[in-house]
Amino acid sequence: MGLIDAHLHVFAKQSVEFPREDTAICPADREEPVEKLMGLMDTHHVDHAVLVQIGGPLYEHHSYLKYCLNTYNGKFKGIGLIPSECESPEAHMDRLAGESDIIGFRLSSMGGPADPLAPIDITSFRTYRIWKQAAKKDYVLWLYPTAADAHLVPWLVDAFPQVRVVYNHLMVTPGKGKGSLDDLGRPRIDTPIPPMSHWSTLVALHPYENVNVLLSGQYAFSREDYPYRDLGGWHNGLVGKFGADRCMWASDFPWILEDPGYEKYTRVIDELMPDLDSEDRDKIMGGTARRVLRFK
Numbered sequence: 001m002g003l004i005d006a007h008l009h010v011f012a013k014q015s016v017e018f019p020r021e022d023t024a025i026c027p028a029d030r031e032e033p034v035e036k037l038m039g040l041m042d043t044h045h046v047d048h049a050v051l052v053q054i055g056g057p058l059y060e061h062h063s064y065l066k067y068c069l070n071t072y073n074g075k076f077k078g079i080g081l082i083p084s085e086c087e088s089p090e091a092h093m094d095r096l097a098g099e100s101d102i103i104g105f106r107l108s109s110m111g112g113p114a115d116p117l118a119p120i121d122i123t124s125f126r127t128y129r130i131w132k133q134a135a136k137k138d139y140v141l142w143l144y145p146t147a148a149d150a151h152l153v154p155w156l157v158d159a160f161p162q163v164r165v166v167y168n169h170l171m172v173t174p175g176k177g178k179g180s181l182d183d184l185g186r187p188r189i190d191t192p193i194p195p196m197s198h199w200s201t202l203v204a205l206h207p208y209e210n211v212n213v214l215l216s217g218q219y220a221f222s223r224e225d226y227p228y229r230d231l232g233g234w235h236n237g238l239v240g241k242f243g244a245d246r247c248m249w250a251s252d253f254p255w256i257l258e259d260p261g262y263e264k265y266t267r268v269i270d271e272l273m274p275d276l277d278s279e280d281r282d283k284i285m286g287g288t289a290r291r292v293l294r295f296k
Contacts (some may be wrong), residue, residue, distance in 0.1 A: 002047035003266065004286040004295060007142075007168065007216050007250035009054040010034045011064055018064040020055030024181060032254040034068040038075070040253075040262045047286070048295045050077050050250070052106060052142065057081035062096055069100040077293055078102040079142045082130060084109070090133040097139065103293065104140025104164070105130065110152040116200075122155050131156050134163045140293065144168035147175040150197035154204040161210055164292060166248070169217035170234060173197045186255035187220045193234050206241040212292055213242050215284060216250035218268060219259070226260035227271030235272045244280035248289045 012018040014028035022028040034051075041049065053065050062080055069078045080102045082089050096102045111126020113119075122128055134141050141163055145153060150173040157165060172195045182188040195201070205211045215235060222228035239247050251265045269276070269284055276284075289295065 001286060001290070002045045003249070004289040004293075005041070005046050005049040005251050005253070006166075006248040006289040006293070007050055007052055007214050008037065008253035009052055010037055010068060010254075011055050018067070020061050020064070023055075025185065025187070026055055032257075034072065034076075037253055038072070044263055044266050046266070048075060048077070048289075050079060050289070050293065052079040053081045057083045057086075059092065059095065062102075065102070066096075066100040069102065073101070074296065076101065077295065079140070080105050082107075084126075089130050093130070093133055093139060094137065097137070104134070104142050104166075106142040106144065106168075108144050108146065108149075110145060110149045110156060112149070112152040112155075114148045116151040120152075120155055122159055125152065125156070127156070131160050131163060135160045138164075140164045140166060142166050142168060145173050147173040147195075147197050149173070151200045154200060157205060157208050157211060161208060163210060165208075165211045166292070167201070167205070167211060167213050169214055169252075170221065170231070171195065171198070171201045171213055171238065172217070172221055173201065184255075184258055187217075189220050191221060193221060193231060194237070202238065202241055209246075211242070212246045212248060212288065213238050214248050214250050215239075215269060216248075216252050218272075219252075219256055226264055227268055229272065232272045235269075239273065239276075239280070239284070244276075244283040245288055245291075247284050248292070249285050 010032050013031045014020055051068055055061050065078050069076055080096045082092055082105050086092050172191055174189045178190045180188045218228040218231055222231050224230050249269050256265050
């Protein structure tokens with residue numbers, strides 16, 4: 001079977017048909033259309049991909065994502081966003097999931113106390129209703145929490161072991177003020193590797209069978225050029241703890257198009273983990289995503 005690219009972004013220019021936010025990383029006149037992605041996927045034998053919403057969390061901001069999912073039915077699965085002040089996150093989630101193949105939702109904040117020594121009551125977390133609805137409706141939760149929220153994730157995972165969780169970008173949890181855009185206009189995170197929060201992520205979460213990890217975003221964290229060899233030890237640690245059957249490769253398209261290019265990114269796992277056996281490689285490059293995210 002071909003590869004599965006488990007995390008990337010596509011977007012149209014800002015328009016009446018496809019409204020979205022105008023941001024530094026996604027200016028209004030920029031577009032990275034799904035057809036451009038599909039050309040690269042065909043060339044490099046990538047069967048499927050996960051399209052992660054970018055351009056805003058409001059219902060109408062998801063117009064282009066829904067267009068892609070519905071136009072190319074079965075090729076992609078989608079991950080949506082939820083407004084932080086949403087009065088009814090359950091209704092927002094159900095509406096989006098019911099209109100296209102949006103299978104889950106990305107969270108960057110858990111909405112609990114920042115103090116790791118504070119009393120914990122998960123029912124008071126801002127995202128508690130989201131986790132509860134994900135458990136009820138079998139939605140995936142796509143996590144990219146900040147460093148201040150990393151200690152809260154194990155509490156939620158423990159309370160909702162039936163929820164499929166996909167931890168983004170090497171389980172790195174960005175610290176406040178540590179994010180910027182590099183010379184190519186793509187995310188750059190100033191963080192040590194292993195991440196400072198690795199105790200509450202890797203160590204606390206690897207026993208939970210419902211937690212999976214994206215091996216992606218290397219360009220944003222490495223202090224070296226491709227193939228980002230300073231991240232090799234962290235990759236081996238993640239796969240060693242979670243196992244290849246809970247790890248997924250992803251390109252984070254389009255941020256890697258100019259440097260190092262999509263073709264090279266399909267080989268980044270081979271470069272960083274040259275001793276990986278073929279069975280484990282197949283799982284990371286598509287098998288895990290096919291099973292966990294239920295691609296046909």
